Amino acid sequence: MEDFWRLETSMVHAGYGPEAHQRAVALPIYQTAAFAFDDSAHAADLFDHKIDGYVYTRLGNPTGQVLADRVAALEQGVGGAVTGSGQAAVACALMAIAEAGDNVVAASSLYGTTYHLLAQTLPQYGISVRLCDYNRPDQFRQAIDSRTKAVYCETLANPSGHVADLAALAELAHAAGLPLVVDNTLATPYLCRPFEHGADVVVHSLTKYMAGHGIALGGAIVDSGRFPWAAHGDRFARLTRAEHGVRGQSFVDAHGAQAFAARCVNGPLRTMGAVLAPLNAFLILQGIETLALRMDRICFNAGLIAQFLSEHPAVAWVSYPGLPAHPDHGACQRYMGGRASGVLSFGVRGGRQAGADFQDRLRLVRRSTNLGDCKTLVCHPASTTHRQLSAEDLRKSGTPEDLVRLSVGIEHIEDLLGDIDQALAAR
């Protein structure tokens, strides 16, 4: 039945049935660290994986499992795992396959902390990154070598708004025997399902649009179940060899199509402990129920705001892939149905001070570095997150001095336009 549900239905129901939970219509929060064994024979069966069940919340919890199953259903994958934050999802997915001496070939248009993970943290453990222009498949092909373990990109990059050519990246990854790992945070499965375009693993920060309320951090890893790990057994020994597996079997032999998800759970997630709290899983599920409704409104509002800004005399430029003039508008149409989610950036005439003044004059829009909230948020990086950088370095990092980023929410469009207009007009 679930196989035939449309996304909107899966957002509300996938992964949960009242029958297994005392007939509770709302998902219960299993606020417990551990689960009791009936007797030693029951414990033995659990540890031998002869029966399904829960042992300890770091290894799994029923509330978190419903969230993992729901995100997997929305992405149309075979399974996955939830993590304590989006960063934990990115780190666990890559550390499940890469080890010292290996490298990851990634698009350079990345979320700032993912960039730091790849450029600073993972190299400490011998995993290096090769960054390529998101638009240059030839650079990716040249960067791949025998120690590459994954090709990595963001569907709709944060904050640049670059839209990756998923089909081209999947094709070149597969030609080299590699999985394509895609961060689908900004697009959400409502606007884009990377598995339909050849991706093999999807990661999410559930903190943003998926939850939508800005009250809890969380992340997810989803396995498409389609990457042929066994066909590249030497390269992916952590998945294909019994000595790296569980109970004398490799992950591929023990878990089949869900080998990658099982490796994430039993490897990095379990041993580094980046687990999601049951309460946060519950809160995020509350948000996912309304994902389609929110994204419809957010795309509608963001489109009108982008149009308004592009016609405003106090605005120097606007970048939003939903606008026909944007260089990635074609990719946005191909991969996201032309709907570009809620993040847009623009330049206020007058440079760094004008950007800061605009941000300060807003009355309704909140000043925050977060995004994906129901509330519209503004960030002027040159006076906040990137304030240490010189004008030259700001330009190089793709965040010029005048850049203002808006994460558009679900308020009434006239109230948003009114606030933005008064903050621009007061100049």
Ligand SMILES: *Cc1c(COP(=O)(O)O)cnc(C)c1O
């Ligand atoms: C926010 C974000 C992350 C990190 O997620 P957290 O939940 O903040 O750890 C990763 N990727 C993208 C694209 C993001 O926007």
